[in-house]
Amino acid sequence: MAMFKKGSSFIENLPKIYGLYTGGFLLFFALMAIFEQMGMGADTIGILFVSFTIVIYAVIGWLSRTMQVDAYYVAGRQVPPVFNGMATAADWMSGASFVAMAGGIFLGGHAYLAFVVGWTGGYVLVATLMAPYLRKFGCYTVPDFIGTRYGGNLTRLLAVIVLVVASFTYVTAQINATGTIAARALDIPFEVGVWFGLLGILICSMLGGMRAVTWTQVAQYIVLIIAYLIPVFWMSSKQGFGIFPHFEYGAAVQRIMDLEPVLGVGVLKPTGEVASQFPGLKALTTLHATPGEGPINAFRFVTLAACMMIGTASLPHILMRYFTTPSVRAARASVAWSLFFIFLLYFTAPALATFTKLQLLDPNLSTSIIGKSFADVEALTWIQKWSEIGMVAMKDFNGDGILQINEFFLRGDIVVLATPEMAGLPYVISGLVAAGGMAAAMSTADGLLLAIANALSHDLYYKIIDPKAETRKRLLVARVLLFGIGALGAFVASLKLTGILGAVAWAFCFAMSGLFFPLVLGVWWKRANRAGAIAGMIIGFGCGTWYLYMVKWGGMVPWYGLDHLRFGIIGASASLIAMIVVSLLTKEPDAETQAMVDEVRIPKGQTILGSQH
Template identity: 80%
Template sequence: MEQEKKPFIEMLPKVYGLYTGGFIAFIILMAILEQMGLGAETIGILFIAFTVVVYAGIGWLSRTMQVEAYYVAGRQVPALFNGMATAADWMSGASFVAMAGGIYFGGHGYLAFLVGWTGGYVLVASLMAPYLRKFGCYTVPDFIGTRYGGNLARLFGVIVLVVASFTYVTAQINATGTIASRALQIPFEVGVWFGLFGILLCSMLGGMRAVTWTQVAQYIVLIIAYLIPVIWMSNKQDFGLIPQLVYGDAVQRVTELEQMHQVGVLKPTESFAGLKALTVPFVAAGGGMEAWKFVTLAFCMMAGTASLPHILMRYFTTPSVKSARRSVAWSLFFIFLLYFTAPALATFTKLQILDPNLASGIIGKAIAEVNALDWIQKWSTVGFLAISDSNGDGILQINEFFMRGDIVVLATPEIAGLPYVISGLVAAGGMAAA
């Protein structure tokens, strides 16, 4: 079927409602199988395999040879679903796994990224999306060539697009390799090729039409995967079921623990490639960043967001200019759901590691005891975590615990002692974002 039919567009809420219900049922099934003795590695593989097969299936069913369907999804994507697809497109694997990690290590200063990205979508809504849709082009270089005339402008547009895309894809592929290497127990390099193969299956045959419907499915997976661990930890620690609104008390507790463990005072005396120790307090003065750096970083993020080629492409797919504006608003809402949660996730994860009153707390404990923990061993094996007894006292200090910021999200379920099905879910969410 080459052209999207009206009944299909009208059935989208029902189709994706059933898909969401099916995915939740799969999570419940995995939880039951875990209780029956199914191994952690098998659960991780099943989560990744199930979601990738679903995405590939959507890509296959959406295959097309029609130019308008391939490049702009037939210009029939409703604003709500275009917003979901844009959110999934924007929240890359790097963003999914690195945002909470950045806040964990960088404190409030890292919120400059959130400010900039939010401002960027305001620019897109007011200055970019309506006019891209109004011109009725297929690609951003095509729009530039039409707007400014001649093939020279179009050529420069292509060059900028290729350079920006390669830079962006580098972070994407790195995140894919990180997630796949841990979830599937395979080398990082093999994980990279696995991710590339999955992208090929999802997009090559159906172009923008396949990408759109796949990304809506991916957003559902990634937002469920991001919210469940945070809500679980918040409720487990008696902070309630809405962590985004109640984690202020957790921040206060983390601040006390950081002072007790001398965060920012004890500096690392050793270094490990790609890993770092916690050296910036969560509520450091100025957010651990000078004011001019915060402002310029936010501005750069704002300008960058408003010019990302794969995001701007999404606004060629709506039925009208009005729908393009609405889809930007929906995009911002769906992105907000995740980014509003990231500070809470970073806070609860830090609390799990620093608080000696919690079973998960490791700072201040004997290094031999910490090294015996399953999650420490597994993440150390793949090179994403390291412990060093710098002062030789056998007790783990804050400046002796090193890890990659990427694993804050991925390792949180294991750190908090949640069922492994949650770890598999988070890995599937990371792959969906990638």
């Protein structure tokens, strides 16, 4: 059982191991489908799917346990680019991407696609500006780079603070998502589900650190992408859209655009009083493919995409994945593979949103509900099931007995969760989707928790507080921190303070406000110095946070439509200006630092930091 131990034979066998694993998972899926035909209940199938996959992740986590520093922090730097790409994709795609993205497009139309563009385009910045250079640097964490490049404990400490704030904002949303899915699949209360989810997350990461997280994330990617694509292909071919709806849904988009004026989408809106009867649910009031006219809408699209892109290139849990590749060249290739694996899900989501919408709106399809009589719609099984748990609601406000567009309310998540049922697919698909959502949320939570715990244990504890600590003690501290932060995250999640999406967008804005320019200029501008970096982090992060506070709670009118989701624009601009001005006003970095930057820029030669530091 030395499968997940260090060694070249394991790396060479990776395709075989994960090939077997994928086959095994598909076999499990087929078995479940057969059991369903034999009469197994939907609840049992859901429980089996979620627990079976979690047990597998736990086994991988156990087999990957380690007591070596470089295995714990950077998986021994031997993860091949393609596999690191899969791990990054799982690390990247959160519970929100998996469950909420298609629903967001369904409800938000073209404007929401800014997230889709932003969450993919960011990787161009990662590949061209960041990943290869950070890999050459040889750091264990992102603050490790900042602390060494600019020198001094203060720079390191500031980077740790930004990292912790950004990642913690993000991780509570992920633990929240694991709790929601566990609660639904295992039929336990949400508050218990949150702790159950945390347990699963910690089993994957505590014993083996980055090594364990890497190999579980690859396994989780395989589950989540199968769980996203199979229902779409199946539904699509069943409903006559073809097996690959991606290339053929243009006609469906056109049909929706033709139907919208007929059904009154964007014209018929529920009154504020009516909408407040169903908190968390929304009626469809936005046109599907038609962007809002005028420069302000274009500006809002572009600024949101920019925040998500620059945030991507600053989020430490993503950047640290590229520290694990064997070479600089592999780090670069790995970014391309990451984006490819992410693309597979992200270009499916708009297709899914489109034909879910068409199924509900098009009177020529048997699945349509808008324009049908209330009695008929209420008799549908999926409507009954999802209205019971408050995910769907409808009310005949004008009393004509016909369901209108502004009389049907839903939660965005339902597009992924319930579409298989609308199309009449078997329950086994719902079990698969639950396992996929769980994989997506767990893998992201793992990456984030590890980023926080590693920064605190390596940068704060080892580099600042106790530089003489021995390996055993360092790794023990790292694990205690991982557990503590996880528990804190679960506690915050159980309070249900934030809506998922708000928190996710904030994490990007925090990260870009404080870290983007210190990281980029650290490589690309030799003149950038310590004072500049300190100013860049404090002023950038400070201005961003101030703006968020003023817009969200302080009653300030947003400047040019830059609302609380886009505060990173303010933070990052302030950071850039502060960093350039202060760097130019103070002395240029010493010759040693400049030579270090020269070394970072070329792939050849030793890493800047030794393999054990």
